[in-house]
Amino acid sequence: MLNRIFIAMIFSGLLSSNVLALDCSANVLSVRVIKTGTLELKMDGPVENNYINICSVAIVYNDVSPEVCKSWLSIALTAKASGKHVKLWDVQGGTCATNGSVVLNKVSVAQ
DSSP: OHHHHHHHHHHHHHHHHHHHEEEEEEEEEEEEEOTTOEEEEEEOGGGOSSOEEEEESSSOBTTBOHHHHHHHHHHHHHHHHHTOEEEEEEEETSOSSOSSBOOOSEEEEOO
């Protein structure tokens, strides 16, 4: 009986972590940095929205340093230029559809 409870606890923990953090891939339609330093991406697919705020090249934003944000900017520009998807890792909120700002842990060029 304890084994079943333990397995149920582990399984429910895995499910809840998957619901809260997703990995989302989409084409980059546009990349811009506004005057406040905020990196904004316009993407299609599951991340479709107007522009989403990713990070800031000027200040720490959503726990992302400006140095990391500049590297994410480079990744986004590379993906846009090469026609590849950008992958947003560990997106918080349980959905890839965004509402203006997104909290995530890393960005990469997807295949």
